[in-house]
Amino acid sequence: MKILLLESSNRLGGWIQTSQFDDGTVFEHGPRNMRASGKSAVNSLKLVEDLGLENDIIAVPKSHPAAKKRFLYVNKTISALPSGPLGLITKQPPFSKPLALLAWKEPFKRGTPLHDESVYDFFCRLFDKELAEYAADPLCRGIYAGDCRKLSVKSCFPEVFNLEQKYGSLIRGSLLMDRDKTVPTGLVKKSKDEKWSLWTLRHGLSQITRAIVDVLNSDDRFEILIGVKCEKVDFLGPTAKIQYKGKQVEVDHVLSSVPSRNLASIIEDQHSRLATDLRKIPTVSCGVVNLEFEDFKLQLEGFGHLVPSSEPSKVLGMLYESCVFPEHNRKDGRATRLTCMLGGAWFEEYFGNPDNCDLDLLGEVAVTAVKQQLRVDMRPSRIIIRLQKNCIPQYHVGHCDIMEKLDTYIGEHKLPLTLVGASYRGASVNDCISNAKLEVEKLANRNRSS
Numbered sequence: 001m002k003i004l005l006l007e008s009s010n011r012l013g014g015w016i017q018t019s020q021f022d023d024g025t026v027f028e029h030g031p032r033n034m035r036a037s038g039k040s041a042v043n044s045l046k047l048v049e050d051l052g053l054e055n056d057i058i059a060v061p062k063s064h065p066a067a068k069k070r071f072l073y074v075n076k077t078i079s080a081l082p083s084g085p086l087g088l089i090t091k092q093p094p095f096s097k098p099l100a101l102l103a104w105k106e107p108f109k110r111g112t113p114l115h116d117e118s119v120y121d122f123f124c125r126l127f128d129k130e131l132a133e134y135a136a137d138p139l140c141r142g143i144y145a146g147d148c149r150k151l152s153v154k155s156c157f158p159e160v161f162n163l164e165q166k167y168g169s170l171i172r173g174s175l176l177m178d179r180d181k182t183v184p185t186g187l188v189k190k191s192k193d194e195k196w197s198l199w200t201l202r203h204g205l206s207q208i209t210r211a212i213v214d215v216l217n218s219d220d221r222f223e224i225l226i227g228v229k230c231e232k233v234d235f236l237g238p239t240a241k242i243q244y245k246g247k248q249v250e251v252d253h254v255l256s257s258v259p260s261r262n263l264a265s266i267i268e269d270q271h272s273r274l275a276t277d278l279r280k281i282p283t284v285s286c287g288v289v290n291l292e293f294e295d296f297k298l299q300l301e302g303f304g305h306l307v308p309s310s311e312p313s314k315v316l317g318m319l320y321e322s323c324v325f326p327e328h329n330r331k332d333g334r335a336t337r338l339t340c341m342l343g344g345a346w347f348e349e350y351f352g353n354p355d356n357c358d359l360d361l362l363g364e365v366a367v368t369a370v371k372q373q374l375r376v377d378m379r380p381s382r383i384i385i386r387l388q389k390n391c392i393p394q395y396h397v398g399h400c401d402i403m404e405k406l407d408t409y410i411g412e413h414k415l416p417l418t419l420v421g422a423s424y425r426g427a428s429v430n431d432c433i434s435n436a437k438l439e440v441e442k443l444a445n446r447n448r449s450s
């Protein structure tokens with residue numbers, strides 16, 4: 001068996017993009033941290049172990065401020081999001097009552113088996129409008145850079161959706177649900193023993209990409225072509241013909257890990273109905289501005305703050321990078337790193353067409369927001385501005401129906417095609433890796449039994 005990997009850009013890793021400087025600073029322009037708990041997280045830890053990277057892990061334990069403290073910026077004030085038992089019973093701005101009072105009726109509400117609804121409607125129905133505005137709204141901005149009034153609870157937060165479906169209540173469900181009883185070993189055991197919340201690697205997340213490429217390059221079965229775009233795929237019964245750089249190659253199976261709209265252009269000549277459905281999964285663009293301030297220490301300790309969509313700010317949120325991973329700070333320890341995320345589902349409204357957007361404008365908006373929101377009144381000593389176009393897929397209400405149509409079409413037409421990647425069943429790096437692994441295992445089992 002031979003596996004051919006085509007990558008259209010001049011580097012591997014997709015949105016995983018790390019910059020490392022000679023003075024020790026590490027900046028991420030895409031994903032920056034990996035969740036340490038949950039099934040898909042366990043899978044990534046095993047991968048890190050298989051790649052021999054375990055000694056390069058930088059982990060943040062659950063007890064650290066970067067894991068415990070998240071803030072909201074509302075009414076020109078930064079407030080800590082309630083956490084822990086005390087956080088439930090004390091009133092904390094911007095909430096008008098303690099969280100326990102906003103949530104106490106939820107276990108007694110009758111769970112309605114619903115097909116799907118928006119994250120906003122779900123929170124309003126189970127809890128309260130205030131929780132929807134100040135918890136669900138920023139949460140959706142901090143994970144999907146998206147609008148909680150459009151995002152689907154079933155597709156964006158399937159565990160939460162399923163708890164209500166199964167137990168009739170989130171609070172009851174989280175108390176009664178089955179816990180994972182598998183006995184962990186190796187790095188997974190270490191992560192549980194040391195109660196990790198999140199992690200990265202010494203040289204940033206691109207270290208994973210590099211380690212995978214090293215493994216593939218040492219195996220004759222793999223061929224990696226960089227700077228080579230897959231232009232067209234024609235399915236010919238049980239095989240497929242792929243086209244790139246004027247070449248045509250026949251393959252047994254196509255594993256597509258490109259964004260759904262790219263796949264739509266690749267297959268549309270032969271399968272226009274499939275292409276139409278693939279194009280129904282929208283994406284949003286984000287400005288990512290990495291900032292470094294010399295001879296300055298941020299007094300706030302935590303993961304970062306989010307700005308709810310009700311605030312008149314072009315900023316989605318800011319990450320207090322120096323606090324989360326101080327190991328990625330400049331070696332002399334004299335600088336603070338922050339990352340500002342802008343736009344998302346509101347990008348066009350605030351900055352116009354991403355194709356014509358001025359990067360300096362994104363930088364200025366970020367520096368001004370840092371001044372207004374964190375009161376840091378100085379010019380950054382380093383600034384890196386990236387406009388990440390169409391970088392996060394949006395699972396809007398009805399995404400599960402699109403997925404069903406895609407699966408049905410591929411099944412009925414017996415296409416040798418598998419869909420993986422962030423467009424479909426989870427946008428986190430953990431989800432992308434674990435869903436791809438599941439699909440490859442299914443494929444290998446099918447081949448073995450045929």
Ligand SMILES: Cc1cc2nc3c(=O)[nH]c(=O)nc-3n(C[C@H](O)[C@H](O)[C@H](O)COP(=O)(O)OP(=O)(O)OC[C@H]3O[C@@H](n4cnc5c(N)ncnc54)[C@H](O)[C@@H]3O)c2cc1C
Binds near residue numbers: 016032228392423
């Ligand atoms: C700013 C930002 C912050 C994020 N933060 C986090 C985080 O902290 N934690 C987390 O878990 N997740 C985070 N994510 C989400 C996560 O990074 C992505 O969802 C994930 O990396 C997507 O991986 P992928 O393999 O599906 O797709 P991609 O990374 O988009 O890779 C697809 C690849 O396909 C290539 N390609 C496209 N078309 C073709 C073609 N026709 N032929 C050949 N190649 C093609 C592209 O060049 C690209 O390299 C973040 C994302 C962004 C943008």
Ligand SMILES: C=Cc1c2[nH]c(c1C)Cc1[nH]c(c(CCC(=O)O)c1C)Cc1[nH]c(c(C)c1CCC(=O)O)Cc1[nH]c(c(C)c1C=C)C2
Binds near residue numbers: 139144304
């Ligand atoms: C402001 C924009 C964004 C920030 N991070 C992301 C965006 C779009 C992307 C992102 N962040 C997380 C994930 C999912 C990871 C996973 O489920 O494994 C993605 C795709 C993690 C995350 N970040 C925040 C939360 C609440 C989560 C969920 C998981 C967890 O609880 O750890 C909060 C948050 N994100 C950003 C900021 C500034 C922020 C502040 C509190 C940036």
